[in-house]
Amino acid sequence: MQRLWLIFAQTVTMALAVLFVIVTFKPEWLPRTQLLPTPLANLESTRPLPESGVQQASPGSYAAAAQRALPAVVHVFTSKEIAAPQHPLLNDPFFKHFFGNQGQAPAQRSSGLGSGVLVSTDGYILTNNHVIEGADAIEVALNDGKKFPARIVGRDPETDLAVLRIDSRAKLPAINFAPADTAHVGDVALAIGNPFGVGQTVTMGIISAMGRTQLGINTFENFIQTDAAINPGNSGGALVDTDGRLVGINTAIYSRSGGSLGIGFAIPASSAQSVMEQIIKTGHVTRGWIGVQVQEITPDLIEAFKLPAKGALIAGIARNSPAEQAGILPGDVLTAIDGQAITDAHGVLESVARLPPGQLAKLSLIRRGKTLETVAHIAQRPLPDISKQ
Numbered sequence: 001m002q003r004l005w006l007i008f009a010q011t012v013t014m015a016l017a018v019l020f021v022i023v024t025f026k027p028e029w030l031p032r033t034q035l036l037p038t039p040l041a042n043l044e045s046t047r048p049l050p051e052s053g054v055q056q057a058s059p060g061s062y063a064a065a066a067q068r069a070l071p072a073v074v075h076v077f078t079s080k081e082i083a084a085p086q087h088p089l090l091n092d093p094f095f096k097h098f099f100g101n102q103g104q105a106p107a108q109r110s111s112g113l114g115s116g117v118l119v120s121t122d123g124y125i126l127t128n129n130h131v132i133e134g135a136d137a138i139e140v141a142l143n144d145g146k147k148f149p150a151r152i153v154g155r156d157p158e159t160d161l162a163v164l165r166i167d168s169r170a171k172l173p174a175i176n177f178a179p180a181d182t183a184h185v186g187d188v189a190l191a192i193g194n195p196f197g198v199g200q201t202v203t204m205g206i207i208s209a210m211g212r213t214q215l216g217i218n219t220f221e222n223f224i225q226t227d228a229a230i231n232p233g234n235s236g237g238a239l240v241d242t243d244g245r246l247v248g249i250n251t252a253i254y255s256r257s258g259g260s261l262g263i264g265f266a267i268p269a270s271s272a273q274s275v276m277e278q279i280i281k282t283g284h285v286t287r288g289w290i291g292v293q294v295q296e297i298t299p300d301l302i303e304a305f306k307l308p309a310k311g312a313l314i315a316g317i318a319r320n321s322p323a324e325q326a327g328i329l330p331g332d333v334l335t336a337i338d339g340q341a342i343t344d345a346h347g348v349l350e351s352v353a354r355l356p357p358g359q360l361a362k363l364s365l366i367r368r369g370k371t372l373e374t375v376a377h378i379a380q381r382p383l384p385d386i387s388k389q
Contacts, residue, residue: 062190066202068244071143072118072175073192073200073237076127076150076164078135079111115193115237116140116164117246119276121171123148125164126276127236128251129155132162140166143173143200154279157384158219158287160251161272163279175238178245180270183207183224191228191250191264193237203229205262207247212265213346217252220353221346223265224248230264239266248272288355289381290363291321292328294345308366311335312345326363326376335371336364353381 114131118124125140132138138150148166155162166172183189187207195201205228212223226239230253239248248266255261278285293316297307307313311333317324328334334342337351338361355361357380365372 062188062202062204062242065190065240065242065244066192069175069190069192069238069240069246070200070202071173073143074116074118074125075141075194075200076114076116076125076131076236077111077139077141078113078132079137080135113194113197113233114235115233115250117236117238117249118172118174119177119246119273121174123166123168123172124153124276124280125150125166126249126272127162127164128249129157129160129162131236132164133157138164140164154283156275156279156285158285159267159271159275160218161249161267161275161279163276175240176245177269177273178241178243178247183210183241183247183268185210188242189224189226189228189247190240190242191226191230191234191237191266192240193230193234193250195229195231195233197233201234205229208263215252215265217265220350222268222271222350223251224268226264226266227262228264229260229262230266231260232258234264284383286357287353287381288357288359288361288378289321290323290326290328290352290361290376290378291318292316292323292334292348293318294334294348296345297333305331306369308333308335310341310343311366312342312348322376322379326374328363328365328374328376329367331367333366334363335366338362339364352378 112131112135114127116125116127116131119126132152132155138152139147140150141147146168148168150164150166153163153165185207189205189207191203191205193201205226207224208227209225212225213221215221215223217223224239224247226248228239230250234250235252237250238246239250241247246269248268249272250264250266252265253260254263254265275285292314294312295315297309297311297313301307301313302309314323314328314330314332314334316330317328334348336342337348337355340351342348342351352361355378357378359378361376361378363374363376365374
């Protein structure tokens with residue numbers, strides 16, 4: 001028995017020695033699958049993809065959201081003709097009498113860039129008005145590099161929004177809108193655009209605040225504030241949630257240097273969608289108007305004129321306006337419109353703008369300490385003269 005055990009041990013030892021030599025010097029003689037385990041990276045790469053084709057992301061990654069939104073974000077390139085600077089002598093009537101227009105420099109062209117968001121598969125694009133303002137040629141480049149000339153469907157300077165359209169025979173990738181009121185302070189947000197023209201870029205941050213107003217950027221303001229990096233060229237691009245749905249249109253930044261300082265502003269997607277639908281339908285946005293100029297009620301005004309703490313002070317009345325016809329006077333305090341309380345001057349602008357022209361609205365006022373009511377016939381807010389912009 002001892003002799004058999006010794007023979008067995010020697011045989012095993014020799015077999016292991018031979019195996020060691022083969023693995024070390026001639027590993028190709030042996031099947032790899034039997035000796036070497038599949039690397040972890042290869043195991044990861046063999047995981048099946050979801051049916052949508054979006055690559056699975058590791059925990060904490062926002063790759064799936066970015067992949068859903070990126071194809072719908074486009075680059076917007078604009079150009080316009082500008083008059084070249086010239087010597088004052090060239091405009092002198094005496095000089096022109098003898099020399100005509102000789103010596104005048106030819107017109108030059110300036111270019112600009114921004115971003116936009118494809119909102120429909122047939123080529124409608126939502127962007128900022130200031131991106132395409134004054135442009136006489138607009139070109140849009142898709143995520144895949146294809147380029148198309150674009151035309152302006154309509155624009156709304158008071159919200160800084162514009163709608164473009166491109167013609168493509170192929171079905172285009174459109175972004176999904178997030179449902180209204182689903183964005184909250186603290187939510188993760190991704191900003192997608194073309195900052196400084198370097199190419200499509202995704203930055204990540206959170207929603208820092210909601211409902212920012214009185215920034216002096218637009219007439220109608222209700223901004224989402226985010227610390228996701230937004231830089232020149234991002235304007236008109238998408239602010240999306242972790243599902244890749246549109247929550248805002250990136251519009252402006254607060255900066256002393258021209259670059260991102262962590263304070264960016266986006267127009268909520270619900271507001272942008274409402275403006276977009278009106279522009280596509282009629283070419284412009286229709287809002288209500290009564291013709292009043294309002295101002296905030298300050299503690300000094302409250303003390304000096306015994307005004308109520310809430311409401312909006314009527315500072316001026318447009319001639320022949322609905323407000324004048326309703327008997328409203330400067331110095332009145334507007335406290336409610338159709339039963340909806342007015343707490344500040346900004347509330348008047350928003351509340352009246354939402355009313356359809358032609359409707360009658362009941363206005364609650366305080367005049368010299370007395371409460372009174374009147375009815376105003378809502379008119380259409382005068383459209384801004386975009387031909388001068």
